Amino acid sequence: MKKILLIIFLIFVLGFSIFLIKNFFPKESQPPLPSKEEELFIFNWEDYISQEVIDSFEKEFKIKIHLDTFESSDEILPMLQSEPEKYDLIVIEDDLVSQFKKLKLLSPLDHSKIPNLKNLKEKAKNNSYDPGNLYCVPYVSGFTGIAINEKYVKDFDGTRKILWDEKYKGKISLPNLPEEILINALFYLGYPLENPTEDQLKEALELALKQKSLVIGYDDPVRQRELMINEEAWIALIYSTEILPIQESNPDIKFFAPNEGVLLWADNFCIPKNARHKEAAHLFLNYLLEPKISAKNSEDIGALMSNEKMIDFLSPEFKEKTQGLDFPLDREILFKSQYFTGYQNLEVVKKINELAKEIQ
Secondary structure, three states: OHHHHHHHHHHHHHHHHHHHHHHHOOOOOOOOOOOOOOEEEEEEEOOOOOHHHHHHHHHHHOOEEEEEEEOOHHHHHHHHHHOOOOOOEEEEEHHHHHHHHHOOOEOOOOHHHOHHHHHEOHHHHOOOOOHHHOOEEEEEEEEEEEEEEOOOOOOOOOOHHHHHOHHHOOOEEEEOOHHHHHHHHHHHHOOOOOOOOHHHHHHHHHHHHOOOOOEEEEEOHHHHHHHHHOOOOOEEEEEHHHHHHHHHHOOOEEEEOOOOOOEEEEEEEEOEOOOOOHHHHHHHHHHHOOHHHHHHHHHHHOOOEOEHHHHHHOOHHHHHHOOOOOOOOOHHHHHHOEOOOHHHOHHHHHHHHHHHHHHO
């Protein structure tokens, strides 16, 4: 009987000691615990995340990633409206972040579950479209520039004029986003992106439509890459993130930030409001921001993630190749460059929709 009482007493003392330790002693900050969720559904551009990074995450956390891809970011809003619970993470650019926040389509981030947010570059932390990273984790920054095959194009003067040159009819590729096409025309005309007048918008729309007979097509990024590598297209208005794989296959391709300025953009990982696996989503975002993982992912996709702590893990060759692919190096061009906030302007949206109907 005494033995039983002694055992009960020892159990009580042990339990009380654990209680004291847990509740009255300071805790060191701990990384997020592995999620109990076993699946994660992601919607992203094609070839825009490392398969090895996905594999290593699945192995470490025993969470299966289901990755679907889109050809145009125009697909994301209709998908979220028709199937709001389908994806746990989506990749959207800065202008869509602002739009989706207003539509209440995004879930606020729990920063306590993403301690690696501290690794973000200062520009990514203090962005204008999501101050404080309340809803999204900045992924990759870049801009839309002009790729030229110098084997065939000898008269490029550094401006957007070449995108309307009859001499290169059937050899020009443009993005498959109507806002990119309208913005390109606004830049060429020297008009503001944010609040152009009705007459300026009309002129830009007319100019954009003149390209329809000149282009090989309005193409998604993967198709543009193929066209430039295979020399079916000699000129492309294209994302800076597409250039490295193109140049690796075809060294005659050069990339330029046109003199008129460029459209700056930032892609972001965001959690939809009705996502079913938010714990796994937070876990993946924190994993992706580990410096070694960010470096590995950046080299695999050929684009720089917005992680300032990954620099020591990047190869010297990759650092040299990617110089100037997140922001133009020329200060004058950078000064004239802009982010797009036109979705807040109904007249701009109207012209984008008109253009979309014409180029489909």
